[in-house]
Amino acid sequence: MRFNRLDLVRYGKFTDRRIEFPDARCDFHMVVGPNEAGKSTLRQAFFDLLFGFHARTPLDFLHAKSELRIAAAIKHDAGTLEFQRVKGNKNTLRAADDTPLPDTLLENILGTTSSEFFDKMFGLDHPRLVQGGNDMLKAQDDVGQVLFQAAAGVAGLGKVYEALQAEASSLWAPKKSRDRLWYSAQAQLDEANAALKAATVRTREWSEANERVQDLQDAAHAERERHQTLLIRRTQLERVRRLAPSLTSLIEYERALNELGAVIELPADAGAILASAELELAKTEQRLATHGVEAARLDNVLAGISFDRAILDARSEIENLEVLRHRYGAHAQNIQRYEGEVEALWKDAVDAATQLGWPSDLVGLQERLPSAPCRRHVEQLLHEHSSVVQALESSQRAVQARQAEIDTLSARLANLSVLDITPALRAALHDAMTLGEPEAAIRKADENVSAAQEELDRAMQAMGSGFTDLSHLAAVQAPSSQTVAGLVSQRLELLSDLKTANARYVEIENIVQERELAIRQYRQMHHPITKEDVWLARQQRNDSWQALRNGDVALAVGGPPFQQHMQYADEVADARLDNVQEAAELQSRQHQLESELLKREHAEKQCQALNAKLRRFDENWSGTCRDLGLPEMPVNQLADWLTQKDSALDAAYRLTAASQELETVLARQSEIRTSLRGALMATGLSVGEASSISVLRIQANDYVGASETGKARRDALTDQLAEARSMLLNLQQTTNAALSNMEQWQQDWSTALRKAGLPDDSQVASAESALSLMELISVKLQQIRQRRVEHIDVMRNELSVFADSAERLASLLAATERGGDPVQISRNLNARLTAARQAQEYAASVGQELDHIRQQIREAQDAILLAGASVRPLLEQSGSPDKESLRKAISRSDRYRSLVEIISATVARLLELGDGYTREQIQAEIEATDLTQLAAEMETLNADITLAASEQTRLAVELAAAVRDFDAISGTDVAARAEAKRQEALAQMANAAERYIKVYTAARLLRWSIDRYREQKQGPMLSRAGEIFSQLTEGSFERLAVDFDREPMVLEGVRSNGSRVAIAGLSDGTRDQLYLALRLAALDLHLQKAKPLPFIADDLFINYDDARARAGLQALATLSQHTQVIFLSHHDHLVDTAKSVFGKDMNIVLL
Template sequence: MRFKYFDLVRYGKFTDRRLEFPQARRDFHMVVGPNEAGKSTLRQAVSDLLFGFPVRTPLDFLHPKNEMRLGAWLEHAGESLEFHRTKGNKNTLRDMDNTPLPDTVLDPYLGTATGIFFDKMFGLDHPRLVQGGNDMLKAQDDVGQVLFQAAAGVASLGRVYEALQAEAALLWAPKKSKDRQWYVAQTQLDEANAALKAVTVRTREWAEAHKQVQDSQDAAHALREQHMQLLARRTKLERIRRLAPKATELAESENSLQALGPVTELPVDALAMLSKAELELARAEQRLAIHGLEEGRLKQALADIHIDDALLALAADIESLEALRHRYGMHAQNIERYQGEAASLWKDATDAALQLGWPVPEQGLTADATQVESVLSAMQERLPALPVRRHIKQLLSDHSGLVQAVQNSAKAMLSRQAEIDTVKARLAALPVIHPQPALRVTLEQAIALGNPETAADKASAVVNKAQAELEHAMAGLGVAGKTVAELIALRVPSVPALSRLTAQRQELQADLKMAQTRHNELTGAVQEKELAILQYKQLHHPITRNDVLQVREQRDQAWGAIYSGEVTLAVGAQVFEQSLGRADQLADARLDNVQEAAELQNRQHQLENEMQRRDHAQVLCLAQAAKLQEFEAHWTELCQGLGLPAMSLEQLADWLAQKDRVLSAASSLASAQRDQGGLAARHAQLVSDLRQALQAAGLAVDEASSLSALRMQASDYVSEAEKAKVLRTALSDQLSEAQPILAALEQAADSTQERLDSWSRDWALALERAGLPADTEIAVVQGALALMEVVAEKLQLIRQRRVEHIDVMRSELDGFAAMAGRLARALYGGEPVGDAAQISHDLSARLLSARQAQKQAADVGQELAHVQSQLRLAHEAIQLAGASLQPLMQQAGVAEKDQLRPAIVCSDRHRELAQAIASVQAELLKDGDGYTREQIQAEIDEADLAQLAAELDALHADINFATAEQTRVAVELADAVRRLDGISGTDAAARAESQRQEALSGMADAAERYVKVFTAARLLRWSIDRYREEKQGPMLARAGAVFSQLTLGSFERLAVDFDRDPMVLEGLRADGAKVGIGGLSDGTRDQLYLALRLAALELHLGQAAPLPFIADDLFINYDDARARAGLQALAALSEQTQVIFLSHHDHLADVARSVFGAEMNVLML
């Protein structure tokens, strides 16, 4: 069975989402989406569609439970089914017309699979993969348990088996214990029997006691009636006393409200609004006076500040000079220190040279630079070359290893020869069993047939179902009077042609939508560019070349007027000076803001490019719309030419699909009838062939044996042969692997000896190149090498001190002095006075003063701007306060602000009275016990309020007396009842019998549960052992191949250690090394579990109907190479059943295409 498509109609976060799964040779489909995209939801949806929604589901957060719906198109063995499943208690399967379908409609597609079996066998995610690997680690000492739980997808079988045994021990065991449930219940039974024997039954006369109880009950009833009457009277008097003041208050409030007359109602907060406005006016006027004085003071302070602009222009150079002064301050002392270090290093080098017997120059490092360089070069020439020294060190390092390798090679050859002799002895002792091929073929055919009776019933059900489906499909087609042959001859567009037309129309619509989207995006981009340019101009105010040319022209005109004599020097000098300063200032500002000007030009160019692309996108929109109109006209002409009724392209697709379902149902009916006819003949032939094959193998066969009995007998025989074959193959493999290893060890021993001889020759040659005698001891050579390294190291350090430190510091000091002189000449106008450090210190002090003046001017300007903004806010507050009172004055009908307050007071008084009246009325209704105001007033009028208190006191006394009498009679009645109960006996015997029955029930429950638990543990152990016996050979062979593929050849195959009890599963590397499950890494153990699951699934698919395999993020921790290997393993599985792979890594799509090809189906969530 496979999905052609899957509909998430109303499920979880999805609404009307369809996932298409087209047929391919390798039925593999990849669904990619980020986290929280709905991949786990899709996996749960598959199970809910095939096996029904659970009673409670967390996926109803968007759609109500009664609206949840899933759909799919299933394909299997040439048959197909389109259906929906809804959330409900019955009739949850529906066809595409929402007609209920029987619950058995999915049986031909699902077979005997259940929801739990499908989830464990055909579903695998990363957490379950990791859990499976961990469970294999816990069960590593039992190969049967490892195979069974990996194949069945059942995790933690060991814990289940141990839990069953532990529970059985707590229920019953031959040895008595107080903690076991059976013996606890037995103790309770003994105690109940003893209590039952101790209970005796008593009987006496009770007529007198019974009459006394009846008299007390009658007296109690009479007293209750009297007490109720007194309580009713007290309630009425209390109501009158409680409500009389409120009724008086209500009348007074109503009279006061009438006395006010008509009143204009103003807002509740009118008085607060008036007070707030008056307060705002006073505050604003005060702020206006204060901030006016502060504005004048700040303007005068800003005019008194002087800023040295020339010094600030060179601020960066002055700061750099000062930083260099601090950085180079210790250079003179450091130069002397490094010279001393070089002299010390030279002494160490000469001491080592003297120990080597080399001549040492008399002059040291105190001479001039040329002589020092000559001395260092002479010492360097005495040293052997660095490759020679390194070669001698390497030879010293290799010597001990070569000697040890020769000894190890000899030991390894002896050990491998002993292992080969042991394996040969075990092979000679194995028996040889060869089942005939005819027996294997007949057995496979019998297994494939399944249960004969079930197969016959299923064939009959398939025929009936096919006939019903054909009738249902003909009814859904809506073509009355036509036969199947007429439908076949009907000339209609083919499905591929219709698909091409649909795809062409969808492509045109998508192109038009894409063009419109592109045009809208480009239009928005143009608007964003224009706004960005406007905001950039407002923010940076870039100065262009035209601005500079304009002020320069004004400067030249002022100078020309002075030069030509149009104006005198006294008059024109000030104008010319201002124009000159303005021109220089703009030129400097343009140089400083050249980056902003360039950025503005760049943004304008980008705007022009975006406008050109927008115009081009608009032309594409018009062209795509014309193509879509042309396609619609062509489709109308095509329908008329084929003689089809006028219908849309989408409607024709549904009609053709229904027609194909009719033809498919007819074909299925004919095929089912042929299969039913041939099933009986096939069953009889298999019985005959299997009996003959068993007899040919020398086995005794009962002539009356059924096909099931013959099949089990043949399976046991073949299983025994497979066990012997697997063990022989394993031993042969060990022998084949050990013999080449022995030969390799012999070659390695020879090679090691040759390497030792070669070392001796290289050693003599290396000593000669180093200038050492050939017979020099190894220890002496090591000492000489150490002294040579000391000389080389000291010479290197001397050169490093001279080149990297002393010369560099002298160069930096010269550069610092040059920079200080340049800055002093630029600011003082002459040659500098003093050294460079003093110049740097003076300039830094002047720069600090100039910056403080600049900061002071900025702070005063900022404070002035703040004061001016406060003045504007004060004026605005005065205007707002006056405007806020205008609505109230208009509503109150007054012209002056002083007239508004009395009107507000009158309105508030009217509101208070109305609220008081409403409150009292509500209290009357609340406390009036359901009486109306008129009824309450009538009771008050009838009552004598002056005598009300005395009447209530007397009534309280009567009620208290009646209560005391009731209490007395109740005590007497309780005593009489207690005496009567005592005479009638107790229930001690009943309680004892009840405890006895409870104990018997506990013993029965413990026995029943013990039988179930003990049987379950035995069945689980038997299932594990039988699965190992039947599936171990073929499953391990296939799992080993998959495991080798997943580990990229790191492991060659899987093997079983038959010498251990129970047998242990191990991984075999290419070099013959065996690694148990406990020795595998976490990732490799997960790959082993995946290999076993895939192998078990392939074996299952060979015996049962295929179902889709759902893989959820299996390769989350794999690199690309191992992920590709895992996908190749899934590719082999996809040739047997549909594989749907879920992942949130989009880069795996490219890896999957390299395995399945570019045409692989990828769905994005």
């Protein structure tokens, strides 16, 4: 199947975009576009067209999902088909007229190909190319895995196999480890059994333990009460010791307060107020006297100051006049300097005018000087003169050179001869070129036959002597791989059950032996009397008595034995009554032994049943092998035998194919040799009768090369001659245009000279010199005008305004300098202004200081009044007539306040540290205690408390141990928990066994599939992949080989010198090329047995240089002869490379 056309009606960024894929010998199509041009969208379109839209396709960013539509025209074995694919839940296939088509329409064309298989086998892009190379590196020691991954396009197969092996190892392995789930569960089972055995309760031990717990609890309670009493007494003594000093101090403070008597309470800061008022009053009186003297002095100074107020009123005008004096001070000198510059400029202008023959007066110069536009026009023509002359001369030289070239080419073309090539010779040479290396092809085909025969012999030898006939071997009907896997899994499950049952039997047998040993040891240690022992002693006594009573034995003879038997029976009965506890324990142990014996019997029966079941399975399998004609073998060896069988049949098929290929090669080469030899002889060449195809091909290539070289040379000379004649015509036109430009310049030059006042016959150099002098005169006149107008006239006006202002101010202020120098007037007025300003500032400063002194005098008077007012309330409150009496009243008030505060603080401290007691209770407790014996009593009490605490600790430890022992035998859920853990461990072991069988079987099947693929496909696939790999690496590697001496076998690249390089030794780019070679070889083998489908390649050669990219395209060219190849790329430089491989007519689609 191939695509003839693809219509992106509404899909992704495309709307009504049609892409044609015309049929050709090499069915290769290149789609080129920049990034985000839509190549990835186009690649996805092929998948959506063939297999339907994804439910959540992201390509609805421009068109709604319901509007997405793709159309195509495809060619297949039955003809052509045009259809459409729309987005929907059903009826997504439509005819060209939009009528629904059945969804199964494409199944006949695609066969069993699914979307996943199509993507892996017929699709390849750069990321998957890199990923495939990396996966080959990880699986470098496993040839089967490398081939399987590359052929199937499956990445990460090694990770899957390793994960299965790792999971199986984590479940079970022959080596015991707690990290494995089976052995972990087994250890948990052993712990649960041990806990279950230990969970036994005895009456006497329970009573003793309970009684001990009660006794220890009573003792601990009594000791805690005694300890509490001692702590209370120590707390009381510590309180007395802590509070006795404070209570004594409190009594002394209260006595002092009573002795003080009645006191008038004054404010707490009364003393500070009195001292502050006295201090402030003394300082204020001193300041008042000092300020009065200073105020009188300042009044005298202020009366003696005077200044000129008229000068101060004209202050701004005087200051402005002074500014102008400084600004215009250099004007007189500048005016003289500018007048000198004007004279020098005028001299330069007169000199230039003299050279031109012009008048030397200003008016005459201005009349004779041309205007600026006129001078610019002459200057422009001067600049154009050299370019016009140069263009004319260069065009004339070019015409002469081109004419000489045309004459030379015409002579060479007339002397050239060309050979003709017949179509028959071209066809025969093309067929011979398609053979490649004929001798190598024959050797290779013969080697393939030999290799196939050897492979068949090895495969038949591996089958054994029972199978020598291939037809018999092919007729064998073996079970399917699923059936084999099920049988292997079933037998593994039986073996696992049998192993588990045997382990269980061994475990129970060990328990029985342990029980029997424990009973023997118990008998030896305690000698318990059982009920059977009492019955046996009594039976002997009864037998002796019966013999005496019946007269069977005489009294003298039977009397002593009877007496011994009766005494022994009484002793045994008494001993049993005395040792009833040991007898019960022995009986319990015997019951446990009987239970374990019953379990052993059950486990033994289970082992026998499983052994019988396994034997029946093996017998049934042997019968199945006989029925199917298979050799008898274990079922787990059947998969390997089937692989050998398939290898033998495949080897036979390859032998037949290799033989047919050898015959085809020989016939094809003979036919091509005959036709090529005849075509060469028809051209008149001498051809040997026994010449090989290679010799004939060389002769034909030389002849064709000579002919093509002659034709190419003739075509090149013809093209050059036509191009030279065309260029000569253009050059002649250019020369005529240059002559026209020269004539026009001459006319413009004469006109410009007349306007400039220059002679018509003036040369370019003289005109250029005259133009320079005119420009100099214009510049000098402009500079003279600028200095007179912008500088000299302006400064004279400014000096006149300054003199007028100075005279006006002098008249206004009655200055003596009127009519004098304005500069001196300005200086004198500024000096008078400075003196008046200084006098005014001094008077203001003295006035401010006098105001400040007067303000301080008023503040001192207010402070004297305020100090007296602050003391008056204290005098009235204390009833004191003067300040001395007030000072004594303040002292008594402060003493009273201090005692009250101390007493309050002491009482508060007593209550705070008195543990909630009142003052009266504390005082009574202290008075009742002998303080002299307090220290000795405290020491004795602390020793008693320490002993009580130690005793409490000892009793607590013993009580905890007793409670722990009691809890251990008081009917806890230990046995239930142990049984639950036991069942949980059994369930875990069962789950681990079931999961291990599944994982182990899956790993074996995957390994078997990989090995089978390697054995079936390794030969032809490696051969084809080696050819492609050699082509991709430009001969750097000659072929691919397998190192059979390594285990597992290793895939290696063989260089031309015979050296081998493993996958790990390849560079990243070369490893990608190896993966591409394996994929193309696998696809080639697949196309030999299946219907061809288009191969979609996306940017495979991103990291390739031009040479290797060409080699890759050549490999795709070979593939395109068997199936359609659509190559997507965003590298437009590959277009030229592709054209060199596929020809200029190859189909290129630009996005």
